[in-house]
Each structure stands twice: as structure tokens, then as C-alpha cells.
Amino acid sequence: MKKKTKQRSAAKTENQLQPSKRKPKAKPKPKKKLSREELEKPKKPPTAFFYFLEDFRKSYQQEHPDVKSMRDIGKACGEKWKTMSFEEKVQYYDIATEKRQEFEEAMAAYIKKKESGEYLQQSDEDYEEGDMSE
Numbered sequence: 001m002k003k004k005t006k007q008r009s010a011a012k013t014e015n016q017l018q019p020s021k022r023k024p025k026a027k028p029k030p031k032k033k034l035s036r037e038e039l040e041k042p043k044k045p046p047t048a049f050f051y052f053l054e055d056f057r058k059s060y061q062q063e064h065p066d067v068k069s070m071r072d073i074g075k076a077c078g079e080k081w082k083t084m085s086f087e088e089k090v091q092y093y094d095i096a097t098e099k100r101q102e103f104e105e106a107m108a109a110y111i112k113k114k115e116s117g118e119y120l121q122q123s124d125e126d127y128e129e130g131d132m133s134e
Contacts, residue, residue, distance in 0.1 A: 040110065041110055042103055042106040042107050044103060045096065045099035045100055045103045047096055048089060048093045048095070048096040049081055049092070051092045051095045051096060052077070052092045053077050056073075056076075056080060057073055057077070060073055060076060060077070
């Protein structure tokens, strides 16, 4: 029995000498402050599936009030989406297409403003106003 305890204690000391195999925890990155330009940039619209998910979630929760997990709702939604015919999906594709068109128009206006330098002028004015208030 004494041999086993010596082997165990020797193994423990060897493990203590070796560097840890675990990766150190990553430090959370500090949130960067967005400029006025970045705040006004249009966001991409959701896909047709997400518009379907919105409708499906409401009806699914009415039919199954005991299910609270978004994971379960998402799985059921995905299965339903896969089994739907194209004709059933068309209404959601139409909504997504409209929103995509609106996004592209807003993005074109945003790029036009950016290229004209409006954002640079506005940020300079905001900066000057901020100095006067101090």
C-alpha cells in the first residue's frame, strides 16, 4: 500500500510542476463608443424566416403555454419552416423583400451623406459645442 501512495504523491507533484492545460479565461472586451456616423448607419433587415418566426412564436405559445424555452420554440419553428411549401412562404419573402429594399435606399442615403462629409462636419460642431459647455 505504501508504494501506491508514493506513486500518487509523485504524480501530484509532477502535475503541479507542469503548466496548466486549461486556457485562461478571456477578459471581457470593453464596449467601444460608437460615433454618430456609426449610430446612424442603417441595420440590415431580418430574413423571411425571422418574420415567420415572429408569427409562429405567437401562435405556438398560445397552443403550448407550458413551453417557455426559446430553444424548443425555435426547433419547432425550424421544422415547420422546412415542411412549408414555397406558396406558404411567399408572404414572408415579400415582407423581407420590401424591408430589404427600404434598407438599400437608406444605405444609399447613408453612403451619400458619408461621402459628402456631413458626418465629419456634424461631429466637429458637436465637439465645439461640447467645449463651450465646460
